[in-house]
Amino acid sequence: LKDIPGISVVKPKAAFYIFPKLDIEKFNITDDMQFAYDFLHQKQVLVVQGTGFNWIAPDHFRIVYLPHRRTLSQAMQKLSDFLETYHQ
Numbered sequence: 001l002k003d004i005p006g007i008s009v010v011k012p013k014a015a016f017y018i019f020p021k022l023d024i025e026k027f028n029i030t031d032d033m034q035f036a037y038d039f040l041h042q043k044q045v046l047v048v049q050g051t052g053f054n055w056i057a058p059d060h061f062r063i064v065y066l067p068h069r070r071t072l073s074q075a076m077q078k079l080s081d082f083l084e085t086y087h088q
Helices: 032-043 069-083
Strands: 061-064
Touching (some): 032 061
């Protein structure tokens, strides 16, 4: 996840979820709900927008990492592919 250009992340200490931060200038993101919808629509991977968890800026999203490692790896590859061309 941290190797995807335009994403920064702080490793959680004890949670089963993580809130990666998007470079909103790089991707021109103004609506994180739209970002989550676009990702779901194009790559069939569900994330939840950060504003759904009271993040003020539209620059975070939530990933739960309960699925198997292989499933998560596939989802992160889809995220990387998606962000290569994504702009709002």
